[in-house]
Amino acid sequence: MKLADLDNPVRASWLADQSFRLDPGPYISDSYAAHMFLKRVPRTEPLGEVTSGIFNAGRFKRHWTTDPEHGVPFLSSADIFQADLSTLAMITKKCFRANANLALEPGWTLITCSGMTAGRVTYARLDMDGYACSQDVLRVVPDLDKIPAGYLYTFLASPLGIPMIKGGIYGTSVKHIEPSHIVDLPVPRVDADVEQRIDSLIREAMVLRAQFQTGITDATHDLFKSAGLSELIDFNWHDQPRDVDFSVSGLTSTSLRALNFSPRAQRILDALHSVPHRTLGEICATGQLGRGNRFTRVDSDSKHGFRLIGQRQAFWQRPEGRWIALKSVEAEMVRAVDETVLVASQGTLGDSEVFCRPAFVTGKWQKEFVFSEHFLRIVTGDSGYPGAYLFAFLRSEAMFRVFRSMSTGGKQQDIHEGLRRQIPVPECAPADRQRIAETVKQAYRWRDEADMKEDQALALLDEAVREAAR
Template sequence: MKISKIKTRVFKSNGFRIDASFHLSDGVVVRRKIAASPYKIMKVGDAANQIFYGNRAKRVYVQKRENGIPFLSSSDILQADLENVKLASKKYTPCIEQMRLQEGWILISRSGTIGNTAWATKQHAQKLASEHVIRIDPNNILRAGFVYAYLSSSYGHSLLTQGTFGAVIQHIEPDFVASLPIPQFPAKFQEKVDNLIKESARLREEANRFLNEAVSEFEKCLNPECYKREFCTSTVSTKQILKKFNRLDSHYQIAQKEFVKRRKRGLRYEKIGPKAEKIFVGNRGKRLYSKEGVPFLSSSDMMLFNALRYSKNISVNTPSLKMMQVHKNEILISRSGTVGNSVLIGDLLNKKAVSEHALRLLLDEQKIKPSYVFAYLNTEEGRELLQSLAYGSVIVTLGEDFVADIDLPILDEQIQRKIIQKINEYVWASDSAAEKESLAISLVEKEIDGWKV
């Protein structure tokens, strides 16, 4: 329940409306707060060269990376991994240049889940994005990183998602974004926030480089034919079916047979199961949401660049909370919906709660390092293997027993150490990038919190 005091002049300026639903709606409250700014108020459009969205032309998707350009949806722009997305044909997709992104732009989702923001890094640059993504090209009248942090704050998000009269908006246009008020904060404050956002972007790019180098090092030792995507048929013996969980689906049985058949000769494989302390799914019980508490991540939240930005909180009194909490060096694997995405828990997500839609892999570090297993799960072979394990018709699911049955390539110890070091650097850089972005946003929010209405 919300309670507030409204001054008489506010009633007068709003046609003497006295309904609480209007005066206490987020959009109205935030606009009132911004109007109380001690600094000059500008429009977002004044801080941009242009605000627009991409072309609506028909897209033709392809499978081969050399024939396509990564295409980002409005939800993809927030992801930590921007490579494993759909590929739009270079040859058959019209108006490609109108869809192309540039480094340093501010990206905003404009339909579906509206108002989510992303800073375009080098990883976004030259990729394509749908017309459901608004692009802001900053002109540096206000620092670009500051404008991004402002729109990403709780105040900016409310402005993007709530209309002037308190109504929830289902769709936003560039003109609407351009009309939003933004205070002209002091230059030193803007510089501090801008530096944090740009340092966050640099660390994120560095993290992606570490991950790509580790995965590339692993893939050099694998047979690329092992995960070649192609139509194939095969026969599977009854003995093989009984050995492989009595599964009759060709998606699984043929894939398993092909993986074994195409393995690189001389490379040793061992099951993940004996190297794990536990493979399990967290608590499925009722969750008690609260304003304060433990951050709670869905299986889609955990794949975001900054997983805590849009997460909910659950009460510390939630039953079986400890069963929901994850710990450093656990590997989380999305087990329903989009199957096979994986996350290695670092300091940032340590002791945070995660939904039952994430399968948890807790490894015995005396037998194998989690960083090494995580690197394999992010190779083409590892991703294809995880996806082949899924079962179900409408909602596909990944089971614990199938993950335990994965054959893990055991590389030379020197190569293992190199891969492990790269992944550890990746986790550190990812966590640091998210922390710096969160700090920049919180600085803006704390400043606005102090303004008296």
């Protein structure tokens, strides 16, 4: 059952606005309630008047490449929410130059405008500068002479902005939002100092997110350089000879699947075996190297439940998992210990799928979230090989391809239990391992701080708008 917000009750003027309809639907609509609430704010301006443009890129032919020298990273309507942008596909520079509307600039507000997730909001980060972006994403370009970019984003991403954006959705099986549907959306204006404080928080969050991306990338590069495996830093799977016409001898009952003996993957493993190493099974012998526990999902709310993160949400910048009810014992079973590496371990083999991609759990994530059983949980049992160090290794493109080569199963793939234990992990020097681990942990501290600043910006906006509406 859905109830009207007690802070924003149904008013007599609403009845008149809706021709005195007495059915509850219009009055408990989040979009309608937000519009009515903002009418109480002394000063609002239409979105179209505080922006220099609201547009999408339009349809265009996509020509793909795997060569960074000839490509531009491409963001789909799902990619704009990803925390780690290092695994993006690329379109050719020729294709990119043919459409001037493809490129993003930091500070723009991005709104998904097609599909079942239409109406989700984020912003173009510093490390998205110059990236190409799908036509399924609206770009809201702030007029900086009229409104701070961070303030505009915070409003559009707030509990007031999102319902009004989604109120413009049309369509049946495929949802859509057009620029004309949101151009008249009322933007509340509050004290200029408050707007600038909110903008400053968002700009600081953008810098921290860029530092996060740089930190985890540098940690992986540092690991391979320290191990004497620089050739694996910019490893390009598609540049390797194809896995055709090869033979394997000495087979055992471990596996008979051809994919598990991929020559391309075997060359990576041979390189890892050529340096001092320990197997992943040895490192996790007294830790964990297995799937999570299964459990019954019972929907709950944020006051009484736990936020469950699945394979897709684990890679988002700000996860939006469902709330479920769990007993305290169950919650501890599905919570991840600090510095757990979670590898998406069920899925299919498309290059854009998350199957075999790793996520790292520490800080706020470890305290606030529980995780589905569809992850391979990697917990070190050796303090000399911290979880952060393992993550820096496992997030590499080379290890993604090794995990993929260990696939087993039918439609939904899994990672072979025996083969994953045999993965060689470079030893490096103890000082190198600690330095690399600290780089990863610092990156995740920056990420948590960025989340905190965005939350502070939303809280400031909520307080200022409610004060203005009194």
